[in-house]
Amino acid sequence: MEQFLIGGSGAKASTGGGKKKAAPRVLPWIEKYRPKGVNDVCAQEEVVAMLKAVLIEGKELPNMLFYGPPGTGKTSTILAMARDMFGNLASERVCELNASDERGIAVVREKVKNFAMTTANSQRADGKKCPNFKLIILDEADSMTKSAQEALRRTMEVYSKSTRFCLLCNYVSRIIDPITSRTAKFRFRLLPKEIQYNQIRHIREAENVQISENAVEELISVAAGDMRRAVNFLQSLHRLHEDEITPDDVRDVAILCPAEKIDEVIREARSKSYENMLTKVQALLQDGYPAGQFMHQLQDAVIADDAIEDFQKVNIINQIGKADHALTDGADEKVQILAIVSVLQRELSR
Ligand SMILES: Nc1ncnc2c1ncn2[C@@H]1O[C@H](COP(=O)(O)OP(=O)(O)OP(=O)(O)O)[C@@H](O)[C@H]1O
Ligand SMILES: [Mg+2]
The missing domain is CATH 1.20.272.10 (Zinc Finger, Delta Prime; domain 3)
Incomplete structure (x- = not known):
């Protein structure tokens, strides 16, 4: 979780043996360029405005449900918010569970409950103020069983003072009504082309990727609003091609049917x-x-x-x-x- 939160920037590079120079760590670009704070989140104006109001004006953070297509910033946004809110306390204030964890009813009853039960104070070690609640992120919540969701609704109510929940999913219809009605819902939209252009251009400059303008356009078109796809394709293309990347190379890597x-x-x-x-x-x-x-x-x-x-x-x-x-x-x-x-x-x- 912590490594997730620091977006890899704080991850220690492997030191290698003896006096050998450490091999540069190849970080997936989707982690390297994941928004670090709420200010770095592109588009998704509605949720960003709400989160900024919490951070700047001290408004209450509601329980939230983020839903929408893959690669549009749901996980990145809540992790960025956690980092902005909790600073270096993030690792002890945030509990993140995703579909690869066991999230049946027992986990909601035990793990989530135990985490939610303990109270948190409102000051960081560095003296700065920080909210006196904990954050539970349930990623890929649409794959949770109905009974686990049922158990969650009671937990959400009982620990409402000490905990905020943020559920993330692609298909909101798979979340039971009692949960959706207890959360502020935010729809994440496919990222507009110009936003994707800016991000891809930024990465292209930073990583010195040789790619033609036409190929960037093809990349954006193939990614169809999914930023993860666009960034992953760009990294694969950069690894595979020493010469300038062309639109055909993009179509190849995306396995587009001719x-x-x-x-x-x-x-x-x-x-x-x-x-x-x-x-x-x-x-x-x-x-x-x-x-x-x-x-x-x-x-x-x-x-x-x-x-x-x-x-x-x-x-x-x-x-x-x-x-x-x-x-x-x-x-x-x-x-x-x-x-x-x-x-x-x-x-x-x-
Ligand atoms: N709104 C955004 N602003 C900036 N970067 C973004 C945004 N959306 C996606 N990205 C980039 O795409 C990558 C994937 O985003 P993220 O993991 O947040 O998607 P997601 O919406 O949680 O997808 P999924 O539904 O598959 O879990 C991130 O690493 C980030 O670099
Ligand atoms: Mg996600």
Whole structure:
């Protein structure tokens, strides 16, 4: 947790043996460039304004629920807030549990309760004031069982004086109503392109990455508002390429299906030959392109295709939506892709 909070900047570099120069530590850039304080959080104006009001005007911090798509700053924002609020006391004032920890009902009853029970004073060792409560961060809260969530609502009430809870999740619909009604809810939005540009340009300068302007644009477009994706791709590209990174390199690292292959699938769907269409799709999957990726690119291509009538688009996209949902629940990729292309052909060969 502490290492998380200090964003890696305070992590000790490996000293190596004897007089050998220590090898430079390669820190994942998503950690290195994680916002250090609330001021560094980009966009997400609503939550940032509320947190600043707590920090600057001394307003009460409510129990909170942050929800929204991956890579938009939920974890970073609450960790930045913890650091701003508690300073060097953060490690003892914050308890962070994520999906990799056991978070069944027993943990909520014991671990969370024990942490919440002990009181905290309102002064840091350096004499500075600091809130007299503790913060419990439940990351990926949408994967908590219903019974654990039930147990949590009582704990939240009982320890409301000494503790603040912050739940983070992607799917707010998986959080039970009694919890959502006890928290201030903040929706995290996909990061706007210009914000992503600024961040990527900043990292490009700081790390001296050789990347063309077109490739930066491709990177932002591929990341689609997910800052983690953009930064991770940039780091992988930097490792892989000594020469200037091009848009094609970006598409390679993002495992984007080549646009012409998607067009071929659509063309075969129109030609009424189910077998030909299937051959094209299977070739794509055999080449290792992920089903989810194929699905999303097919969706974009269908939406952009003026030759497809609106009612046909509705039916195709409806099927893609169902498949997307099924895949999130662990359905078989091949079956879902077959369902999509079957509808695609039915619609396009009318
Ligand atoms: N709003 C933001 N401002 C600045 N950096 C951001 C922001 N959102 C994301 N990032 C960058 O992207 C990385 C991932 O962000 P973070 O872990 O906070 O995402 P998340 O919303 O918690 O995602 P998930 O839902 O997958 O847990 C961070 O390390 C940070 O560098
Ligand atoms: Mg997170």
